[in-house]
Amino acid sequence: MTVRPVRSGRSAGARSAPPGRAGGPGAALRSAGIARAAVQIAAGSALVLLLAVIVPLPWAGDLGMHAATLQRLRHDLADPGNPLVDANTQSPYYSPWTVLLGGLARLTGLPVFTVLRLAALAGLALLVTGVRRYARALTEREAARGSGARAAHGAGQRAVFALALLSLLFLWGTTPFLWSGFPGLHSLALTASYPSTLTLGLAFHLWARLTAALRSRTGWGTWAGLGALWAVILLCHQFTGVVATVGALATVLSARPARLPRAVWPRLGAGLLLGVLVLWAWPYYDFFALMGAGAGLESVHRELYRDLPARFGLVLLGVAALAVRWRRDRWDPLALFFALGALVFAAGRLSGHYAWGRALPAVLIPAQLAAALETFGAARRTLRAGWAVVLTGALAVGAWAQAGAVGYVVPREALPPAVEARYREPWTGYHWMSPWVKYGDVVMAETEPARRIPAYGPYTVAPGYPDFFLPDEKRRAAATEQYFAPRTPERVRRGIERAYGVRWVVDTTGTLHDTGLRAVARGPEGQTLYAVR
Known part of the structure; x- marks a missing residue:
């Protein structure tokens, strides 16, 4: 047997390159580590800003309604009456979450606005943990299906979550859109204490747990819990409940119903039945009567169909990511989620039921998550690098568009003129x-x-x-x-x-x-x- 010496060449040089050499594996690992750290620092900074906003609790939009709801529950937990006028009527604002907060205010004697700050803290915590669980569930699903994604662990998993969170906060448009149930940074700065924030966090947890339940042999108790959670989401914020339902339907479809074990269907049906029973039994308002409430809300929600490119143009990057994911996997849950949400949103515009436009987060959220996940899940390193560069630029543009939110924690006179121009003065109280x-x-x-x-x-x-x-x-x-x-x-x-x-x-x-x-x-x-x- 003849032993041939290894010739110096490109392949041999690549194998023997020292870790610190430019283009070597060590440099690539260090670059990846720096990128992951930068993403996590950026996400952490955004969260610190949102936590700081809880202290002043800037007043805009529906904050007065939610404070009034807690006032009534604090004085009469069993029969609070109408939250705004002196009339004995039911109200959809008396949800499981507000009843819990009202009970807390009644037992502790805490002022209503202090309780709302605690609600904001709980809502943000649920939203952050929900995004983390759902992002992890999606990456694990793709890795298990062998659809080109790589399973991330440790620092990689934290970076995936951080980038997903940044995309939800900043991948919107060049004009901030401030509305409850829309998790942009500036919007959350004003609505963190609203039930919609907590409800959206619960929706992410629902999608994550449902994804896991469909992949494993889960008992009756888990499915019952999912049904009850679905009902609580609908009771707490009906519009976000629609988004949660669309996402749950996409999750079930992505599991390929024809391939699901037969044991899943009776358990899924039992969970749905329990959820409907919870909706029917809720004593504070008739949930099913709200089906006829759309006529009085159409004029308010027509605004959702205006200035779409300025408000949501950056989400097109996520739409491109969804196209890549759908080409790779025709049963991709985010692609199905996006398609169903777009169908509801378009139907609202075509039929004149503009309140259906509140399903718009079911279009935006899957696209935003897809942009983040594709940056880590692309099969080739060059593609991942390309996605990272483009997404970084889009996030920078989106962050600048929402820079006015800094004004809620920094004195206005200390803001640079360009940032002050984007700041919106909160309402004055009474x-x-x-x-x-x-x-x-x-x-x-x-x-x-x-x-x-x-x-x-x-x-x-x-x-x-x-x-x-x-x-x-x-x-x-x-x-x-x-x-x-x-x-x-x-x-x-x-x-x-x-x-x-x-x-x-x-x-x-x-x-x-x-x-x-x-x-x-x-x-x-x-x-x-x-x-x-």
Whole structure:
């Protein structure tokens, strides 16, 4: 046998390259480690910002509604009545989560806004852990199916999760979109304490656990728990519940129903039945009555179909990633999730049911996750590097678009001018009324003040938000409009005050002149609090 010496050449040189040599395996490993660390640091910084925002709890959107809900539950946990007006009606805001928070406020005596801060902390914790579990479930599924993805462990798994989280926070558009149930950074900064944040976190946990249950022989108890969790999600935030349902359906379809063991179907059916029973038995409101509530919400949700490129243009990168994943696996759960969500969203536009547009996160979330997962799951190193470069650029653009959220934790005067231009001033509260207006008093106020005043305990004549369960909502709104009309006679105002038990009036225009009212206090933005004589 002749032993031939190894010739110096490209292949031999590659095998013998020292770890520190440029282009060698050691340099590649160090570069990958640096990239993973950078991703984790960026995700950690974003989370620190969101945690810091909990302290000031900036007021915008529906915060007053959720605070009012806790006020009513804190005073009467069994029969709280309408959260906004003095009427004994049910309300979809009395969910398992708000009832739990209301019970906490009642037992501990904590102020409502302190409880909302605790709710924000719990919601963010569930959202972060849910994203981590779902990202891990997806990567493990792909590795088990041998569809080109590599199983990640340790630091790699943490980097996958961090990049998925960054994509959910920043891969949106060049114009921030602030709406509950949409987990952009700026949106979460204002809605972290809302039930929608906690509900979205529960949805991620539902998808992750369902993915695992379909891959293993899971007992009846697990399926019952999944059914109950699905019901709780729907009760806590109905719109996010639709997104959760679409994602769960995509998860089941991705498991190829024809190949599922027969034992799965009766257990899945039992879980669904239990979920429906929980929805039916919930005592605080009739969940199934909400099916007819869409007509009153269409005008509000038409906004969801406007300026789509500016608000969500960066998500196209995720759509491209979904196309790659679908080509690799026709049963990819994220691709199916995206397709079902797009179908619901498009149907809402074509049919004029604009409230269906709240299913838009079912389009965005799978695309955002796909962009992150493809960066780590692509089969070839060059493809992974390409995805990483493009995604980094898109995330940078998205982060800059939402830079105004920094203003909620940094004094406005300390912000650079370019960042200050993106900052949105929070609403002012009505704590200045508290020395005079007591819990349960009725305040006559127009729409904008009516969205905040009940947060401190009083009621308003007309609700600041649409209320499907309030039968005389239109009459109350008409009475409020007539009360503030300049030419309304004083005797008519007195009749409205008697009809609704009005004790106080908030004038935001400075044009209300009535001898039957006595000025008591002046608030910010030129507002005046009047007492009814």
